[in-house]
Amino acid sequence: MRFDPNARVPNLGTRAALDWGGVLELYSSRHVATRFDLGDAVVWYGKDTVVPPLSAPGTGTIAGTRHQLKWSLGVSLWF
Numbered sequence: 001m002r003f004d005p006n007a008r009v010p011n012l013g014t015r016a017a018l019d020w021g022g023v024l025e026l027y028s029s030r031h032v033a034t035r036f037d038l039g040d041a042v043v044w045y046g047k048d049t050v051v052p053p054l055s056a057p058g059t060g061t062i063a064g065t066r067h068q069l070k071w072s073l074g075v076s077l078w079f
Helices: none
Strands: 017-027 032-050 064-075
Touching: none
Parallel strands: none
Antiparallel strands: 017 032, 032 064
16 A cells, blocks of 8 residues: 655555455345445554544554455345
């Protein structure tokens, strides 16, 4: 993952990332399907300090690995 320079962390640069997850699809005999996706994006920052969302610079800064949960739900109809 590549980060642009910003006011809080100007030299973050490129970091290793892993995006993984799964999909569950259920089909009925009445031309309706539902789909549920669940995943996690993991970014490794190493020993560098990053500012988590919803915190001011200088407070609540952490180093290491961060996770971002991703999910979606869909319904399909076909004729």
